[in-house]
Every structure is written in structure tokens, then in C-alpha cells.
Amino acid sequence: xxxxxxxxxxxxxxxxxxxxxxxxxxxxxxxxxxxxxxxxxxxxxxxxxxxxxxxxxxxxxxxxxxxxxxxxxxxxxxxxxxxxxxxxxxxxxxxxxxxxxxxxxxxxxxxxxxxxxxxxxxxxxxxxxxxxxxxxxxxxxxxxxxxxxxxxxxxxxxxxxxxxxxxxxxxxxxxxxxxxxxxxxxxxxxxxxxxxxxxxxxxxxxxxxxxxxxxxxxxxxxxxxxxxxxxxxxxxxxxxxxxxxxxxxxxxxxxxxxxxxxxxxxxxxxxxxxxxxxxxx
Numbered sequence: 001x002x003x004x005x006x007x008x009x010x011x012x013x014x015x016x017x018x019x020x021x022x023x024x025x026x027x028x029x030x031x032x033x034x035x036x037x038x039x040x041x042x043x044x045x046x047x048x049x050x051x052x053x054x055x056x057x058x059x060x061x062x063x064x065x066x067x068x069x070x071x072x073x074x075x076x077x078x079x080x081x082x083x084x085x086x087x088x089x090x091x092x093x094x095x096x097x098x099x100x101x102x103x104x105x106x107x108x109x110x111x112x113x114x115x116x117x118x119x120x121x122x123x124x125x126x127x128x129x130x131x132x133x134x135x136x137x138x139x140x141x142x143x144x145x146x147x148x149x150x151x152x153x154x155x156x157x158x159x160x161x162x163x164x165x166x167x168x169x170x171x172x173x174x175x176x177x178x179x180x181x182x183x184x185x186x187x188x189x190x191x192x193x194x195x196x197x198x199x200x201x202x203x204x205x206x207x208x209x210x211x212x213x214x215x216x217x218x219x220x221x222x223x224x225x226x227x228x229x230x231x232x233x234x235x236x237x238x239x240x241x242x243x244x245x246x247x248x249x250x251x252x253x254x255x256x257x258x259x260x261x262x263x264x265x266x267x268x269x270x271x272x273x274x275x276x277x278x279x280x281x
Contacts, residue, residue, distance in 0.1 A: 028055060045144070064192065068201045084192050087203040125230060128173040129222050134165060137221035141214070148213040149189055157214060172219050185216035 001009040035051060067074040067083055074083050094102060138157055147153040160168075175181060188210040198205035231237055232245075240256070242248035257273060264271040 031055075064206075065200045067203050069203060083203050084206060085190070088190070088192075088206075088208050091204075125226065128176065129169060129226075131162075131165065131169060133222050133225065134169050134172070134218070136225065137218045138165075140221055140225075141218065145214070146211050148211050148216075149187060150184065150213055150215075152214050154214055157218065168215070168218075172222070175219070182213075182216070185213045188212045 001013040032055065039048065064080055064084075067080055069083055074080055094105075097105070138154070141154045141157075143154050143158065145154055157168075189212075191209045191211065192206035193209055194200055195205050195207055228246075237245065240253075242250070242252045257271075261271045263269075
């Protein structure tokens with residue numbers, strides 16, 4: 001058709017192209033139906049998403065492309081890791097704070113350190129953990145969360161008998177009473193993930209995902225639950241705070257703003273709203 005440019009060849013080409021598209025579409029449909037028939041309750045959701053992306057033509061890059069820093073190309077895996085580590089460390093550094101904020105931060109830390117607490121408060125917070133707290137922390141964990149360097153997953157912990165949980169609880173309480181932690185729990189496997197729509201060669205285009213020990217995260221969850229319980233019990237949260245609190249969400253703040261606007265309109269007044277956000281880039 002391209003060679004002759006004749007109408008008969010063009011019509012034949014369009015006819016064959018239509019047949020080919022129908023065959024491909026039907027083959028995709030048959031394959032997808034066959035694949036869905038193989039899925040069970042034990043099938044991993046990640047494999048389903050990977051299959052869907054492959055069928056839609058989406059390619060996934062599991063390696064990191066060459067990075068560029070000061071017009072210099074970084075090629076080896078070790079150099080890439082060192083560069084990304086330096087960039088990510090700087091991103092979360094106190095150097096990003098203003099001088100006034102750093103001074104305020106230090107002053108508030110000193111204030112809270114010097115503040116004395118009632119004995120009953122210290123007893124409630126520092127009391128050893130019980131089995132109910134441990135089981136609640138395990139139940140709250142995400143079963144598909146990736147393990148840390150020790151390769152111990154949440155699934156392993158969830159299926160342990162109670163006799164094994166007693167051993168874990170004893171370990172946690174010893175660490176808690178002695179104010180210590182296991183050195184390996186301070187280590188993490190950091191996976192750099194490219195931000196959508198950014199330049200893959202720019203080291204600032206990556207966000208980190210840290211894989212830490214599941215055993216450490218369970219203890220962190222127990223501590224967090226206890227602190228949140230204490231703060232809620234003693235009404236130490238600001239009543240306007242909805243973030244990081246149970247049974248509260250953005251809808252609460254929107255309802256609060258809507259109510260304030262209506263009251264201002266009825267009273268011929270004004271409502272001032274301040275919105276802050278951040279860029280994904």
C-alpha cells in the first residue's frame with residue numbers, strides 16, 4: 001500500500017489491519033479471563049497489579065539509571081548509593097530549618113526535659129507491656145509489609161503460638177526497662193523510588209522507602225499506642241487537631257470551616273482560612 005498508493009491496496013490494508021486488531025483484542029480478553037480463573041484468596045495482589053501493567057503496556061524499571069551530579073555522570077551502583085544517601089540525608093537534615101525555628105526547637109526540648117511529671121503519670125507510661133498490648137500491636141500491622149534485613153515478616157509473627165509471644169513480650173519488657181534497643185534495629189534497607197514525572201538522572205527525584213525490622217516496628221507500635229492513649233485520656237491534644245488521630249479526618253476540618261463560614265455570613269462577619277501544602281516534586 002505504501003509502495004503503490006493504490007486505492008485497492010489501501011482498502012486491503014485497512015481490512016487486514018482491522019482483522020489484526022480484533023485478533024489481538026480477543027487474545028488479550030481470552031488470556032485475561034484465563035488468568036483471572038487462576039486467582040484464589042491466596043493470590044498476591046502485587047502479582048495481579050504487575051500483570052495488569054504488563055497487559056496495558058506499562059514497563060517497570062527495576063534498576064536506577066545513571067545519575068548526574070555537578071555535570072558528572074555517576075555509573076556504578078556503589079557511587080549511586082552513596083550519592084542518593086547523601087542527598088536523602090541532607091533532605092531530612094536540620095539544616096533545612098530556619099535559624100529561628102532551630103532556636104525554638106531547642107528551647108522547647110529543654111523545656112519538656114526539665115518539666116517534672118506526677119508519679120502516677122510516670123507509672124502509667126513506664127509500666128511494663130502486657131500481652132494485650134503486644135497482640136494489639138501485631139493485629140494493627142500490615143500483613144503484606146516487607147521485612148527488614150532479618151527477613152522476619154509480619155506473617156511469621158501472626159501465626160506464632162502464645163507461648164512464643166510470651167518470649168517476645170519478655171524481650172520487649174527487658175529492653176523497655178533497661179532503656180536499650182538492639183543495634184540491628186537501627187539499620188534499614190533504603191529503597192529509592194522515582195517520583196512520577198521527574199528526571200530519573202536527578203538524585204533529588206527519588207523518595208526513600210525504608211525497610212526496618214518487623215520486631216522493632218511492633219515495639220514502636222506498642223509505645224505509640226500507649227502514648228496516644230495517655231494523650232487522649234488527659235486531653236493533651238489540641239481539639240482542632242484531626243491528623244494522626246482515630247475517628248478523625250479531613251472531613252472534620254472541612255465541616256468546621258463550613259460551619260464557621262455560615263456563622264460569619266449570618267452575622268455579617270468574616271472568616272479567614274489559611275491553607276498550606278507541599279509539592280510532590
